[in-house]
Amino acid sequence: MLNEKITKLLNEQINKELYSGYLYLDMANYYADQGLNGFENWFYVQAQEEQSHAMLIRQYLLNNGEAVVFTPIDAPDEKYSDFKEPLTKALEHERYVTDLINKIYEAAEGIKDYRTIKFLDWFIQEQGEEEKNAEDNIRKYELFANDSKGLYLLDNEMKARVYVAPSLVMD
Ligand code: FEO
Numbered sequence: 001m002l003n004e005k006i007t008k009l010l011n012e013q014i015n016k017e018l019y020s021g022y023l024y025l026d027m028a029n030y031y032a033d034q035g036l037n038g039f040e041n042w043f044y045v046q047a048q049e050e051q052s053h054a055m056l057i058r059q060y061l062l063n064n065g066e067a068v069v070f071t072p073i074d075a076p077d078e079k080y081s082d083f084k085e086p087l088t089k090a091l092e093h094e095r096y097v098t099d100l101i102n103k104i105y106e107a108a109e110g111i112k113d114y115r116t117i118k119f120l121d122w123f124i125q126e127q128g129e130e131e132k133n134a135e136d137n138i139r140k141y142e143l144f145a146n147d148s149k150g151l152y153l154l155d156n157e158m159k160a161r162v163y164v165a166p167s168l169v170m171d
Contacts, residue, residue: 002064003111009104010061010116011069014054016100018073021050023093026076027086036083036151038158042137043086048163053123059170060119083151084141091134098127122168 002010028043058068080086101123108116140157144150 002061002066002116003113006104006108006111006113006116007061007066009107010057010066011071013100013104014057014061014068015071015073016097017050017054017057019076020093020097021047021054022073023076023078024050024090026078027080027090030080030086031083034083036155036158038155038160039083039086042158042161043090045161045163046090049166052166053126056122056166056168056170060116063170064115083145084138087134087137087141091131091138094127094130094134098131101127119170122166126166 024043024047028040028047031037031039031043061068078086078089080089101120105117105120105124108114108120140154144154
């Protein structure tokens with residue numbers, strides 16, 4: 001069993017991770033519509049990652065005998081005025097998610113829930129990577145995408161990203 005507040009926060013985080021997947025899929029749709037299939041691929045893979053984050057939390061709740069409660073997922077309502085905008089919105093979003101994870105961590109610390117702290121360690125590290133990836137995308141865009149040839153090459157690089165399942169092992 002887990003503490004009631006922790007369970008509530010983790011259930012909310014499942015929703016946030018699924019929303020993240022929805023948001024990134026929406027960005028993938030935007031790039032597909034613009035003919036940038038590499039950027040589309042990158043965000044499609046990112047959406048898969050978010051789905052896996054949600055499933056890890058679901059599994060953690062189930063492993064601890066807690067009910068998983070699904071709530072409606074908001075529709076992404078972003079409109080993008082240029083190719084760079086989804087990249088900056090993605091970074092903003094990841095910073096927001098980092099904050100959410102930190103808040104669950106703080107709550108777990110507050111009640112000495114060491115099991116949840118250990119579980120969240122993976123997410124703390126993952127958020128560092130998520131923010132760095134988002135920052136790298138912006139930097140690459142600024143460096144290389146200032147003409148159509150550079151954009152084409154960057155799009156090809158983004159095409160190479162493949163989904164890798166998370167390495168977190170839970171018993
Ligand atoms: Fe699940 Fe991008 O954080």
